Amino acid sequence: MPLGSQVNAEAVIGPLRDLYPYSPKYVEVPGGSAVGNHPARMHYVDEGTEDAVGPILCVHGNPTWSFYWRHIIEEMRTETRVVAPDHLGMGLSDRIPGGVKLEEHITALVSLIEQLDLKNITLVVHDWGGAIGFGAALARRDRFARLVVTNTAAFPTSFMPKRIAACRAPGAGRLAVQGGNAFARAATTQTTVIPLPREVRKAYLAPYSNWATREQVWRFVMDIPMKTSHPSWDALAGISDTLESLRDLPMEIVWGMQDWCFTPMFKALWQQRFPNAFVSELEGAGHYLNEDAPEAVISGIRRVRRAGSIGGEGAAR
Numbered sequence: 001m002p003l004g005s006q007v008n009a010e011a012v013i014g015p016l017r018d019l020y021p022y023s024p025k026y027v028e029v030p031g032g033s034a035v036g037n038h039p040a041r042m043h044y045v046d047e048g049t050e051d052a053v054g055p056i057l058c059v060h061g062n063p064t065w066s067f068y069w070r071h072i073i074e075e076m077r078t079e080t081r082v083v084a085p086d087h088l089g090m091g092l093s094d095r096i097p098g099g100v101k102l103e104e105h106i107t108a109l110v111s112l113i114e115q116l117d118l119k120n121i122t123l124v125v126h127d128w129g130g131a132i133g134f135g136a137a138l139a140r141r142d143r144f145a146r147l148v149v150t151n152t153a154a155f156p157t158s159f160m161p162k163r164i165a166a167c168r169a170p171g172a173g174r175l176a177v178q179g180g181n182a183f184a185r186a187a188t189t190q191t192t193v194i195p196l197p198r199e200v201r202k203a204y205l206a207p208y209s210n211w212a213t214r215e216q217v218w219r220f221v222m223d224i225p226m227k228t229s230h231p232s233w234d235a236l237a238g239i240s241d242t243l244e245s246l247r248d249l250p251m252e253i254v255w256g257m258q259d260w261c262f263t264p265m266f267k268a269l270w271q272q273r274f275p276n277a278f279v280s281e282l283e284g285a286g287h288y289l290n291e292d293a294p295e296a297v298i299s300g301i302r303r304v305r306r307a308g309s310i311g312g313e314g315a316a317r
Contacts, residue, residue: 004035004041004094005212007095007207009024012206024092025045025046026041029112031094032108034097034098035098043066043086043091044086045069045073045082047082048077048080048081049080054120055121056081056082056083057084058073058083059129059130059132059136060090060126061127062220063187063217064090064288065092065207066092067091068126068290069084071297072297076301083116086207087108095215095216097212099215099219101235103232105135106135109132109135109136110136114140120143121145122145122301122304123144124148124301125148125154127261128220130149130153130154131152131235131239134246138242138245138246144249146305147246147249147250147304149251150256150289151287155236161261167218178211178215178218179211181205181214187287188201191259193256193284193286193292244274247274247276251274251276251304252277252300252304253274253280256282256286257282259286278304282296
């Protein structure tokens with residue numbers, strides 16, 4: 001039996017049916033070192049019907065959940081299969097007391113990919129989902145065919161916004177993030193150029209209603225490695241060191257240029273590593289790109305799906 005603390009999915013998504021009309025689906029994945037890698041339930045959305053090009057896998061960051069991908073799911077499920085998981089500790093997935101680290105999130109995502117037998121994947125990543133998604137792509141290179149990068153990183157940097165750094169302050173940071181939900185609340189007002197409607201702000205916060213359900217939000221903030229002694233440094237550095245082995249895959253970089261967290265500097269770092277990527281710079285969009293300009297992300301997904309050949313072999317552009 002899974003050891004993680006289960007989330008009452010109906011209590012979370014019942015009021016959100018108009019915005020998030022999906023039935024919960026789960027797979028059991030390794031729950032991480034905090035629970036001795038005993039199984040935990042990982043929630044995912046699985047919509048549409050897989051076509052010859054292959055499924056889209058959407059990997060969210062912190063403090064979002066699969067709700068973040070709803071515009072992409074609604075538009076693309078008429079063309080193909082779209083899978084959007086919730087990381088362990090996030091969304092409707094099981095809560096893991098003690099939290100889950102980067103390498104363990106990658107292991108959980110790889111387990112989901114293998115159990116759903118996803119092949120010829122178009123990977124779409126955002127925020128902390130970049131490191132997790134690319135970690136999975138490097139671990140199971142044979143299953144990935146195309147890449148879409150949106151306001152994210154998968155490599156160490158020395159840059160951390162003061163607003164994020166404040167959340168890591170000893171004692172006070174945890175009280176603010178896990179106790180007061182300050183990180184997730186601030187994200188609903190500070191990550192877009194176009195203000196989010198009240199019902200959308202509430203939906204982003206819905207899975208994070210108390211101390212226990214917010215733990216992974218804080219753990220994610222603390223899991224950003226800024227020095228070599230950090231427990232997740234080696235995992236992130238390993239991803240960074242091997243990223244360029246994916247250069248043969250078609251890549252789209254779609255970037256909200258008004259992002260104060262993943263600034264245009266990060267876009268430039270992606271371009272250095274993937275000089276053949278097609279780049280869309282959106283001056284009127286912020287960090288939550290799928291809220292400000294979902295049509296641009298959808299266009300990028302469609303373009304890279306046309307560019308990528310079937311079977312996981314990248315097409316040069």
